[in-house]
Amino acid sequence: MSDTEILYIQKRPPTLTEMTGAEVAAALKQTDVLLLPVGATENHGAPLPLGTDSMEAREICRRAALQLEQAGCPVVIGPVIPFGTSSFHMGFPGTVTLRSQTLISLIKEVCLSLYASGFRKYALIHGHDGSLPSMMVAAQEIVDETPDAQALVLNWLTPLSKVYHTIQTSKKGEGHGGEGETSRLLATHPELVHPELGVPHHLPPEVMAKIQGPEHIKTGGGVFYATRSYRAHTPYGYIGDPALASVATGEKGYAVIVDWITSVLRRDYFGR
Ligand SMILES: [Zn+2]
DSSP states (O other): OEEEEEOOOOOOOOOOSSSSHHHHHHHHOOEEEEEEEOBBBBOOOTTTTTHHHHHHHHHHHHHHHHHHHHOEEEEEEEEOOOOOOGGGGGTTOOOOBHHHHHHHHHHHHHHHHHHHHHEEEEEEEEEGGGGGGHHHHHHHHHHHHSSSSSEEEETTEEEHHHHHHHHHOSSSOOOTTHHHHHHHHHHHHHGGGGGGGGOOOOOOOHEEEESTTOOOOOTTTSSSOOOOOOOGGOOSSSOOOOGGHHHHHHHHHHHHHHHHHHHHHHIIIIOO
């Protein structure tokens, strides 16, 4: 293997990490909206890399930014937050977890630093739903601690789960690292994805319902089920059948997620 081998390709637009200060200043003349991808470094089993959720969050922001740009609603994408609260994946090697308080502070301090540059409207976009509670606290505290910032958290799992059955080929419960997520990463980072290393692993519907289901708050319901350990549910670290993944399924998933995010941001931050 040569040291010039390309690991993966990242398409435009850049995040703040790849921009210059002058480019940010120019962008701020057009917009004060910042999309912040909040990722994770956590086990997804043999088919997917540990940074899957960070890559997904970035890709969602990337596609949303392009769609918004076309609608005359420019945004800047913030630096990818590479860690989340992933305590329940700690049974698998490579997982990194932050305490909720650390993640809240990290998100807040990134956003408040960029407030000093001139950003006022924040959209926190997750790649890992386990971080949603901390993201919501961070959003509230950003508003509490500034006179005029606005902040919202976009949980795209809710609109996506309503149409999962029309997108995925699997008729069983696909969850973390399953057909849907593997498909989305396959669509953007084929060099890093190995669906063939997956063997099917499904959970009984009543168990699955407490991980993601209509009753769960993260997928549109009213009950928050705290998670103990993924290892108790799956020796592989994923739930579902990653081998069913396809680029077409990934593209359909992204389309649902990005259309929803774009419509919320147009309505709430651009008034159109
Ligand atoms: Zn994930």
